Amino acid sequence: MRLASLRLDEVELPLVEPFETSFGVEQNRRFLLVRLETKDGVEGWGECAAASDPLYSSESVATARWMISERLVPLLFRLEDPTPEAFLREAARFRGNRMAKAAVELALHDLRARAAGRSVAESLGGRRRRIRVGVSVGIQPTVPKLVDRVGRYLAAGYRRVKLKVRPGWDAVPVGAVRREYPDLDLWVDANQAYPVGAVRSIRAWAKKYRVAQVEQPFAERAIRAHAALADGAPFRVCLDESIVDPVSLEDALEARAVTSLNVKVARVGGITVGSALARRAARARVPSWIGGMLESGIGRAHNVALASTAPFVLPADLSASDRYYREDLTDPPFVLGPGSTLEVPRKPGIGVDVVDRTLKKYRRATHTFRA
Numbered sequence: 177m178r179l180a181s182l183r184l185d186e187v188e189l190p191l192v193e194p195f196e197t198s199f200g201v202e203q204n205r206r207f208l209l210v211r212l213e214t215k216d217g218v219e220g221w222g223e224c225a226a227a228s229d230p231l232y233s234s235e236s237v238a239t240a241r242w243m244i245s246e247r248l249v250p251l252l253f254r255l256e257d258p259t260p261e262a263f264l265r266e267a268a269r270f271r272g273n274r275m276a277k278a279a280v281e282l283a284l285h286d287l288r289a290r291a292a293g294r295s296v297a298e299s300l301g302g303r304r305r306r307i308r309v310g311v312s313v314g315i316q317p318t319v320p321k322l323v324d325r326v327g328r329y330l331a332a333g334y335r336r337v338k339l340k341v342r343p344g345w346d347a348v349p350v351g352a353v354r355r356e357y358p359d360l361d362l363w364v365d366a367n368q369a370y371p372v373g374a375v376r377s378i379r380a381w382a383k384k385y386r387v388a389q390v391e392q393p394f395a396e397r398a399i400r401a402h403a404a405l406a407d408g409a410p411f412r413v414c415l416d417e418s419i420v421d422p423v424s425l426e427d428a429l430e431a432r433a434v435t436s437l438n439v440k441v442a443r444v445g446g447i448t449v450g451s452a453l454a455r456r457a458a459r460a461r462v463p464s465w466i467g468g469m470l471e472s473g474i475g476r477a478h479n480v481a482l483a484s485t486a487p488f489v490l491p492a493d494l495s496a497s498d499r500y501y502r503e504d505l506t507d508p509p510f511v512l513g514p515g516s517t518l519e520v521p522r523k524p525g526i527g528v529d530v531v532d533r534t535l536k537k538y539r540r541a542t543h544t545f546r547a
């Protein structure tokens with residue numbers, strides 16, 4: 177299989193409502209798309225989750241654009257047989273830049289699956305036809321607005337809710353949601369916002385309001401603080417930003433700092449590593465689940481495919497298209513099904529079509545590299 181071109185599109189897609197976390201607010205999501213094409217006309221799509229600013233991690237649209245254009249494209253075009261494994265082997269000599277690498281790796285998975293006439297889910301060995309999902313709820317202007325927001329998601333059919341928290345937006349909003357919805361599967365995510373000294377206070381409100389899972393309260397490197405929180409806790413301690421590769425997972429497991437693993441293909445450099453991390457965690461009896469980065473239908477389709485594989489046992493942060501975007505880039509849109517689930521596409525590749533007209537409407541820049 178020979179590659180003919182890689183097209184890098186920069187898109188700006190308006191979110192249905194602003195998404196606020198401890199690190200900032202997003203209103204329009206700006207991101208890159210990778211479209212590969214072979215000499216035989218087979219295509220493959222990947223999405224880069226890096227945002228305009230390096231707030232979630234050190235990567236941004238600008239760094240990923242440089243990394244893909246100046247380093248990954250030449251490396252990719254030199255490969256005899258462009259498989260995800262061959263690409264990752266060569267790309268490994270460049271440090272970090274995992275979101276940029278993931279975008280290309282995802283496109284290769286889609287391309288290989290399409291060429292073989294299989295869905296990405298099938299080629300990963302995914303057996304689930306539907307995956308369980310929840311919804312991640314951003315910080316709201318007021319507590320009543322949060323309670324109302326959660327209520328509308330529950331009415332839409334979501335059965336698991338993750339609240340974004342930070343110092344000053346925790347015990348009160350979490351308590352209010354718990355009082356209103358006594359049986360809700362309630363998770364929280366702080367995106368590293370707490371000082372390591374906050375172990376006792378987090379434990380107190382999380383326990384009081386029966387929070388099932390506390391995600392990444394402390395800094396990426398604060399492994400001991402996460403272990404202290406996890407010690408004897410009646411909730412799972414989930415790591416997101418701290419786990420970027422197999423070594424960081426080994427260290428966190430050894431320290432007993434992780435009792436739930438959020439796998440984001442963007443954060444760990446693609447599907448291959450994400451899948452390996454989840455399998456390793458499962459051997460240590462740590463459950464995994466797929467996290468999201470507000471992806472368009474392209475990135476979400478990859479995530480849904482990976483979520484259909486065995487080690488992903490907790491409900492994913494992958495919601496219906498209309499929770500994110502009024503117009504998604506793919507057709508059909510993802511819709512919430514019975515039991516808080518999304519259907520796993522079964523057509524070849526990611527299994528959804530990219531809508532060219534919508535893509536062009538929201539595209540801000542495009543560049544084609546030819547092999």
Ligand code: OSB
Pocket residue numbers: 232311312365367416467468469470471493494495
């Ligand atoms: O930490 O999980 C996170 C979105 C952007 C950056 C970080 C995170 C998130 C989410 C959104 O929680 C989950 C989704 O895509 O639905």
Ligand code: MG
Pocket residue numbers: 365367391392416417438467
């Ligand atoms: Mg998170």
